[in-house]
Amino acid sequence: MSVTDVHYGMTVSRRTGPVAVPSGCGRHDHLSWPYLGSESWRGAVTTFLREGQERGERLLYLAAGTGDGPLDLDGVTELRAGALNRLEIIERLVDDAVAGGHTGVRIAVDTTSLVGRDFARYELVADGLIARAPLVVMCGYDLSSVAPDLAALLDFVHPLRRPRGCAGGDGAYPDGAGGWWMTGVLDLCNADHLQLALSTMPPTGEVRIDVSQLRFCDAAATRVLLRAASRRHPAGRLVLCGASPLLRRVLEVGWPGGHPGLVLR
Structure with missing residues (x-):
C-alpha cells in the first residue's frame, strides 16, 4: 500500500508481516525482534545496522542499560534506551541527519526494560512518525524477561515482526x-x-x-x-x-x- 509522506513530501510503501532475518529492511520499516540471550540480539543488531551503514544512513543504538559492551561497528552512536523518549527529538535528529548528507536514520533499540502497555502506546505513536519520515527502526526485547501477553502486544503494534511460535500477522498500525x-x-x-x-x-x-x-x-x-x-x-x-x-x-x-x-x- 502507498501512503503520502506529509512531512518529507514523498510517496512511500510500507511492509507488514513476518520477517525471518534482520536484513532487507528499508525506509519506514518498523520491526519487532524478540530474542533469547544478548549474543543473539547483538548479532541481529550488527546485521541490521551494517545494512544501514551501506545505505548511507545515520546509525543509532539504544542500549537497555544491561552493561553490554560497545558494538564492533564503526559510525554507530550509542545512547541509553530512554534518550529518544519524545518524538520531537527524533524528528529533529532525522532533519539534522538528512541536512548532513545522510539518506535517513536507522535505530536499533533494546526495549526490554521499557516494555509495558504504556510503552506499546508510545510504539504506535512513534510508528506514525516512522511511516512518514526516512526512518528504519528495529525494537528488540528479551523473551526471558517479558511476559507472554506483553510480548504478544508488542508484536501486534509492529507492522513487521520476527516469527515467534504461532504468532501471525495480526495487528493495527x-x-x-x-x-x-x-x-x-x-x-x-x-x-x-x-x-x-x-x-x-x-x-x-x-x-x-x-x-x-x-x-x-x-x-x-x-x-x-x-x-x-x-x-x-x-x-x-x-x-x-x-x-x-x-x-x-x-x-x-x-x-x-x-x-x-x-x-x-
Missing part, C-alpha cells in the same frame, strides 16, 4: 497519512490489543482504516471497533475501507441498521 491498517486475524485473543491501539487515534475527525488485509474479524473485535466509533460520534467517525463480505456480514447481523459512527466504504 498507522499508515503515516492520517489513516490506519488492520491486518491478519482480529478476535477475542487480541481484542484488548486492538482496544489499546484504537485508543491512540485522534479523538475527533474522520479516520480511515484499511481492512482489506484482514483475514477474519469476530464479534469481540467488531464490538471494540463499534465502541471506538461510539466514543468518536458525533465529532468524528471511523471509515472502514476494503471490508470483506464476511466482515460486512458480521456487522449486518450483529448490528442491524448500522452505527452512525462507523462507515463502510
Whole structure:
C-alpha cells in the first residue's frame, strides 16, 4: 500500500508481516525482534545496522542499560534506551541527519526494560512518525524477561515482526497519512490489543482504516471497533475501507441498521 509522506513530501510503501532475518529492511520499516540471550540480539543488531551503514544512513543504538559492551561497528552512536523518549527529538535528529548528507536514520533499540502497555502506546505513536519520515527502526526485547501477553502486544503494534511460535500477522498500525491498517486475524485473543491501539487515534475527525488485509474479524473485535466509533460520534467517525463480505456480514447481523459512527466504504 502507498501512503503520502506529509512531512518529507514523498510517496512511500510500507511492509507488514513476518520477517525471518534482520536484513532487507528499508525506509519506514518498523520491526519487532524478540530474542533469547544478548549474543543473539547483538548479532541481529550488527546485521541490521551494517545494512544501514551501506545505505548511507545515520546509525543509532539504544542500549537497555544491561552493561553490554560497545558494538564492533564503526559510525554507530550509542545512547541509553530512554534518550529518544519524545518524538520531537527524533524528528529533529532525522532533519539534522538528512541536512548532513545522510539518506535517513536507522535505530536499533533494546526495549526490554521499557516494555509495558504504556510503552506499546508510545510504539504506535512513534510508528506514525516512522511511516512518514526516512526512518528504519528495529525494537528488540528479551523473551526471558517479558511476559507472554506483553510480548504478544508488542508484536501486534509492529507492522513487521520476527516469527515467534504461532504468532501471525495480526495487528493495527498507522499508515503515516492520517489513516490506519488492520491486518491478519482480529478476535477475542487480541481484542484488548486492538482496544489499546484504537485508543491512540485522534479523538475527533474522520479516520480511515484499511481492512482489506484482514483475514477474519469476530464479534469481540467488531464490538471494540463499534465502541471506538461510539466514543468518536458525533465529532468524528471511523471509515472502514476494503471490508470483506464476511466482515460486512458480521456487522449486518450483529448490528442491524448500522452505527452512525462507523462507515463502510
